[in-house]
Amino acid sequence: MYGVAPPERLGEFRLADGRVLGWSEWGPPTGRPVLLCPGAATSRRLGFGSDHVHELGVRLIGLDRPGLGVSSPAPGRTVGRTVGRALSDFAGAVEQFVEARCGEAPVVVGFSQGAPFALACAVAGLPSALYLVSAADEVARWHAAGALDGHLATLVDLCARDPDAAYERFLAFDADAVHRMVLAGSPARDAAVYAEPVFDAAYRTALAEGFAQGPHGYATDTLAAMRPWRLDLDRVSCAVELWYGDEDTGHSPDNGCTLADRIPGAVRRVLPGEAGSVLWTCGEALLRWIVT
Secondary structure (H helix, E strand, O other), X not given: OXXXXXXXXXEEEEOOOOOEEEEEEEOOOOOEEEEEEOOXXXXXXXXXXXXXXXXXXXXXXXXXOOOOOOOOOXXXXXXXXXXXXXXXXXXXXXXXXXXXXXOOOOEEEEEHHHHHXXXXXXXXXXXXXXXXXXXXXXXXXXXXXXXXXXXXHHHHHHHHHOHHHHHHHHOOOOXXXXXXXXXXOOOHHHHHHHHOHHHHHHHHHHHHHHOOOOOHHHHHHHHHHHOOOOOOHHHOOOEEEEEEEOOOOOXXXXXXXHHHHHOOOOEEEEEOOOOOOHHXXXXXXXXXXXXX
Protein backbone atom coordinates (compact mmCIF):
# COMPACT_ATOMS: atom_id res chain seq x y z
CA MET A 1 0.00 0.00 0.00
CA TYR A 2 1.07 3.61 -0.74
CA GLY A 3 3.83 2.47 -3.12
CA VAL A 4 6.59 2.04 -0.54
CA ALA A 5 8.06 -1.25 -1.69
CA PRO A 6 11.83 -1.62 -1.14
CA PRO A 7 14.04 -0.30 -3.95
CA GLU A 8 14.79 -2.62 -6.85
CA ARG A 9 18.34 -1.33 -7.17
CA LEU A 10 20.74 0.43 -4.79
CA GLY A 11 24.08 2.03 -5.52
CA GLU A 12 26.66 4.68 -4.70
CA PHE A 13 27.80 7.33 -7.17
CA ARG A 14 31.31 8.73 -6.82
CA LEU A 15 31.46 12.52 -7.12
CA ALA A 16 34.39 14.39 -8.64
CA ASP A 17 35.74 15.32 -5.21
CA GLY A 18 35.69 11.70 -4.04
CA ARG A 19 32.52 11.92 -1.96
CA VAL A 20 29.70 9.39 -2.38
CA LEU A 21 26.07 10.04 -3.33
CA GLY A 22 23.74 7.18 -2.41
CA TRP A 23 20.93 6.33 -4.82
CA SER A 24 18.04 3.89 -5.18
CA GLU A 25 15.82 3.00 -8.10
CA TRP A 26 12.41 1.56 -8.85
CA GLY A 27 11.07 0.79 -12.31
CA PRO A 28 12.67 -0.01 -15.66
CA PRO A 29 16.35 1.03 -15.94
CA THR A 30 15.57 2.71 -19.26
CA GLY A 31 12.42 4.45 -18.03
CA ARG A 32 11.81 8.17 -17.80
CA PRO A 33 13.94 9.46 -14.90
CA VAL A 34 12.01 10.96 -11.99
CA LEU A 35 14.36 12.07 -9.24
CA LEU A 36 13.02 12.24 -5.68
CA CYS A 37 14.40 14.55 -2.97
CA PRO A 38 12.99 12.83 0.15
CA GLY A 39 11.60 14.43 3.28
CA ALA A 40 13.41 15.20 6.52
CA ALA A 41 15.73 12.53 7.92
CA THR A 42 14.62 9.85 5.46
CA SER A 43 16.93 7.99 3.15
CA ARG A 44 16.79 6.93 -0.49
CA ARG A 45 14.75 3.85 0.50
CA LEU A 46 11.37 5.57 0.91
CA GLY A 47 9.84 6.01 -2.53
CA PHE A 48 6.27 6.46 -3.72
CA GLY A 49 4.04 4.91 -6.37
CA SER A 50 6.39 1.93 -6.67
CA ASP A 51 3.53 -0.36 -7.69
CA HIS A 52 2.96 1.72 -10.83
CA VAL A 53 6.44 2.64 -12.07
CA HIS A 54 6.80 -0.30 -14.47
CA GLU A 55 3.34 0.23 -15.92
CA LEU A 56 4.09 3.93 -16.50
CA GLY A 57 7.67 3.50 -17.72
CA VAL A 58 9.06 5.56 -14.84
CA ARG A 59 12.54 5.12 -13.42
CA LEU A 60 12.08 6.55 -9.94
CA ILE A 61 15.39 7.56 -8.36
CA GLY A 62 15.80 8.39 -4.68
CA LEU A 63 18.89 10.23 -3.46
CA ASP A 64 20.48 10.46 -0.02
CA ARG A 65 21.37 14.05 0.76
CA PRO A 66 24.83 14.67 2.26
CA GLY A 67 25.31 13.00 5.63
CA LEU A 68 22.07 11.02 5.34
CA GLY A 69 21.98 7.32 4.51
CA VAL A 70 25.20 6.43 2.74
CA SER A 71 25.96 9.84 1.19
CA SER A 72 29.16 11.52 2.36
CA PRO A 73 28.79 14.55 4.63
CA ALA A 74 28.76 17.97 3.04
CA PRO A 75 32.10 19.77 2.76
CA GLY A 76 32.86 22.69 5.05
CA ARG A 77 34.94 23.26 8.17
CA THR A 78 32.30 25.14 10.16
CA VAL A 79 28.56 24.81 10.68
CA GLY A 80 27.91 28.18 9.04
CA ARG A 81 29.94 27.40 5.93
CA THR A 82 28.49 23.91 5.53
CA VAL A 83 24.89 25.06 5.97
CA GLY A 84 25.38 28.13 3.79
CA ARG A 85 26.43 25.93 0.89
CA ALA A 86 24.10 22.98 1.53
CA LEU A 87 21.55 23.76 -1.18
CA SER A 88 24.00 24.71 -3.92
CA ASP A 89 26.32 21.84 -2.99
CA PHE A 90 23.48 19.34 -3.35
CA ALA A 91 22.52 20.80 -6.74
CA GLY A 92 26.13 20.44 -7.88
CA ALA A 93 26.19 16.79 -6.81
CA VAL A 94 22.90 16.11 -8.57
CA GLU A 95 24.24 17.73 -11.74
CA GLN A 96 27.12 15.25 -11.81
CA PHE A 97 24.74 12.35 -11.15
CA VAL A 98 22.35 13.42 -13.90
CA GLU A 99 25.11 13.82 -16.46
CA ALA A 100 26.53 10.38 -15.69
CA ARG A 101 23.42 8.30 -15.08
CA CYS A 102 20.21 9.86 -16.40
CA GLY A 103 20.78 10.41 -20.10
CA GLU A 104 18.21 13.23 -20.12
CA ALA A 105 16.97 16.00 -17.86
CA PRO A 106 14.93 14.33 -15.11
CA VAL A 107 11.66 15.38 -13.59
CA VAL A 108 12.49 16.35 -9.99
CA VAL A 109 10.09 15.80 -7.09
CA GLY A 110 10.81 17.55 -3.80
CA PHE A 111 8.84 16.30 -0.81
CA SER A 112 8.53 18.22 2.47
CA GLN A 113 12.05 19.23 3.62
CA GLY A 114 13.38 18.03 0.28
CA ALA A 115 11.64 20.99 -1.39
CA PRO A 116 14.39 23.64 -1.01
CA PHE A 117 16.96 21.12 -2.28
CA ALA A 118 14.77 20.35 -5.28
CA LEU A 119 14.34 24.08 -5.88
CA ALA A 120 18.13 24.51 -5.82
CA CYS A 121 18.29 21.93 -8.63
CA ALA A 122 15.71 23.92 -10.60
CA VAL A 123 17.62 27.19 -10.07
CA ALA A 124 20.65 25.37 -11.53
CA GLY A 125 18.58 24.42 -14.59
CA LEU A 126 18.71 20.64 -14.04
CA PRO A 127 15.10 19.36 -14.23
CA SER A 128 12.73 19.18 -17.18
CA ALA A 129 9.91 19.82 -14.68
CA LEU A 130 9.66 20.31 -10.92
CA TYR A 131 6.97 19.03 -8.55
CA LEU A 132 6.99 20.29 -4.97
CA VAL A 133 4.76 18.02 -2.88
CA SER A 134 3.77 19.09 0.64
CA ALA A 135 6.70 21.46 0.29
CA ALA A 136 8.32 22.88 3.40
CA ASP A 137 8.04 26.65 2.99
CA GLU A 138 10.86 29.14 3.52
CA VAL A 139 9.96 29.75 7.16
CA ALA A 140 12.78 32.27 7.57
CA ARG A 141 10.88 34.63 5.22
CA TRP A 142 7.65 34.17 7.16
CA HIS A 143 9.48 34.83 10.43
CA ALA A 144 11.06 37.98 9.03
CA ALA A 145 7.57 39.19 8.12
CA GLY A 146 6.32 38.53 11.66
CA ALA A 147 3.94 35.82 10.47
CA LEU A 148 5.13 32.99 12.73
CA ASP A 149 4.49 32.47 16.41
CA GLY A 150 4.93 29.85 19.11
CA HIS A 151 7.61 27.17 19.12
CA LEU A 152 8.30 27.41 15.39
CA ALA A 153 9.00 31.14 15.61
CA THR A 154 11.38 30.55 18.53
CA LEU A 155 13.23 27.83 16.64
CA VAL A 156 13.52 29.82 13.41
CA ASP A 157 14.77 32.79 15.41
CA LEU A 158 17.44 30.60 17.02
CA CYS A 159 18.51 29.31 13.57
CA ALA A 160 18.97 32.91 12.44
CA ARG A 161 20.67 34.28 15.59
CA ASP A 162 22.82 31.36 16.64
CA PRO A 163 23.11 28.60 14.03
CA ASP A 164 25.66 26.74 16.16
CA ALA A 165 23.18 26.50 19.04
CA ALA A 166 20.40 25.44 16.68
CA TYR A 167 22.69 22.82 15.19
CA GLU A 168 23.41 21.44 18.66
CA ARG A 169 19.69 21.25 19.35
CA PHE A 170 19.11 19.26 16.16
CA LEU A 171 21.94 16.90 17.12
CA ALA A 172 19.76 15.66 20.00
CA PHE A 173 17.44 13.94 17.50
CA ASP A 174 17.59 10.35 16.38
CA ALA A 175 15.29 8.21 14.23
CA ASP A 176 12.85 7.52 17.07
CA ALA A 177 12.69 11.17 18.08
CA VAL A 178 11.87 12.29 14.53
CA HIS A 179 9.25 9.56 14.26
CA ARG A 180 7.58 10.72 17.48
CA MET A 181 7.73 14.38 16.41
CA VAL A 182 6.14 13.70 13.01
CA LEU A 183 3.34 11.57 14.45
CA ALA A 184 2.62 14.07 17.23
CA GLY A 185 2.07 16.83 14.70
CA SER A 186 0.08 14.81 12.17
CA PRO A 187 -3.60 15.48 11.38
CA ALA A 188 -5.93 12.49 11.27
CA ARG A 189 -5.47 11.87 7.55
CA ASP A 190 -1.70 11.55 7.94
CA ALA A 191 -1.92 9.57 11.18
CA ALA A 192 -3.91 6.91 9.34
CA VAL A 193 -1.16 6.61 6.73
CA TYR A 194 1.64 6.41 9.30
CA ALA A 195 -0.25 3.76 11.25
CA GLU A 196 -0.58 1.42 8.25
CA PRO A 197 1.83 -1.45 9.04
CA VAL A 198 3.61 -1.65 5.67
CA PHE A 199 4.08 2.11 5.52
CA ASP A 200 5.19 2.28 9.16
CA ALA A 201 7.86 -0.36 8.56
CA ALA A 202 9.12 1.38 5.41
CA TYR A 203 9.16 4.79 7.11
CA ARG A 204 11.02 3.50 10.16
CA THR A 205 13.58 1.78 7.92
CA ALA A 206 14.18 4.99 5.98
CA LEU A 207 14.59 6.98 9.20
CA ALA A 208 17.01 4.44 10.66
CA GLU A 209 19.11 4.57 7.51
CA GLY A 210 18.88 8.37 7.46
CA PHE A 211 20.60 8.42 10.86
CA ALA A 212 23.05 5.61 10.05
CA GLN A 213 25.99 8.05 10.18
CA GLY A 214 24.68 9.82 13.27
CA PRO A 215 22.63 13.03 13.60
CA HIS A 216 24.95 15.46 11.80
CA GLY A 217 23.37 14.99 8.38
CA TYR A 218 19.90 15.66 9.80
CA ALA A 219 21.15 18.70 11.72
CA THR A 220 22.81 20.23 8.65
CA ASP A 221 19.84 19.44 6.43
CA THR A 222 17.28 20.91 8.83
CA LEU A 223 19.29 24.02 9.63
CA ALA A 224 19.73 24.73 5.91
CA ALA A 225 15.99 24.38 5.34
CA MET A 226 15.06 26.67 8.25
CA ARG A 227 17.52 29.45 7.48
CA PRO A 228 17.11 31.78 4.45
CA TRP A 229 17.45 29.71 1.28
CA ARG A 230 19.16 32.45 -0.75
CA LEU A 231 17.84 30.96 -3.98
CA ASP A 232 17.11 33.22 -6.95
CA LEU A 233 13.74 31.71 -7.82
CA ASP A 234 13.44 33.98 -10.86
CA ARG A 235 16.02 31.70 -12.50
CA VAL A 236 13.66 28.71 -12.44
CA SER A 237 12.74 28.15 -16.09
CA CYS A 238 11.12 24.70 -16.07
CA ALA A 239 7.46 23.96 -15.46
CA VAL A 240 6.69 23.90 -11.72
CA GLU A 241 3.71 22.50 -9.82
CA LEU A 242 3.06 22.59 -6.08
CA TRP A 243 0.78 19.88 -4.64
CA TYR A 244 -0.71 20.30 -1.17
CA GLY A 245 -3.52 18.63 0.73
CA ASP A 246 -6.09 21.08 2.03
CA GLU A 247 -5.75 19.54 5.51
CA ASP A 248 -1.96 19.96 5.60
CA THR A 249 -1.27 22.07 8.67
CA GLY A 250 2.49 21.76 8.98
CA HIS A 251 4.40 22.45 5.78
CA SER A 252 3.40 26.00 4.85
CA PRO A 253 1.42 28.74 6.60
CA ASP A 254 -0.72 29.26 3.48
CA ASN A 255 -0.45 25.87 1.73
CA GLY A 256 2.22 27.17 -0.63
CA CYS A 257 0.27 30.14 -2.02
CA THR A 258 3.05 32.66 -1.39
CA LEU A 259 5.76 30.19 -2.39
CA ALA A 260 4.02 29.51 -5.71
CA ASP A 261 3.75 33.25 -6.39
CA ARG A 262 7.54 33.56 -6.03
CA ILE A 263 8.27 30.95 -8.72
CA PRO A 264 7.74 32.06 -12.34
CA GLY A 265 4.75 30.31 -13.90
CA ALA A 266 4.22 27.92 -10.97
CA VAL A 267 0.86 26.18 -10.65
CA ARG A 268 -0.50 25.30 -7.21
CA ARG A 269 -2.89 22.37 -6.75
CA VAL A 270 -4.75 21.86 -3.47
CA LEU A 271 -6.26 18.40 -3.06
CA PRO A 272 -9.43 18.16 -0.97
CA GLY A 273 -9.46 15.68 1.89
CA GLU A 274 -5.68 15.21 1.74
CA ALA A 275 -2.94 16.29 4.14
CA GLY A 276 0.86 16.16 4.32
CA SER A 277 1.05 12.52 3.19
CA VAL A 278 -0.24 13.33 -0.29
CA LEU A 279 2.97 11.96 -1.87
CA TRP A 280 1.79 8.47 -0.90
CA THR A 281 -1.99 8.78 -0.88
CA CYS A 282 -1.91 10.33 -4.36
CA GLY A 283 1.38 8.85 -5.59
CA GLU A 284 -0.18 7.05 -8.55
CA ALA A 285 -2.02 10.21 -9.64
CA LEU A 286 1.19 12.23 -9.40
CA LEU A 287 3.18 9.76 -11.52
CA ARG A 288 0.40 9.58 -14.12
CA TRP A 289 0.29 13.38 -14.23
CA ILE A 290 4.06 13.54 -14.68
CA VAL A 291 4.13 11.15 -17.65
CA THR A 292 1.17 12.61 -19.52
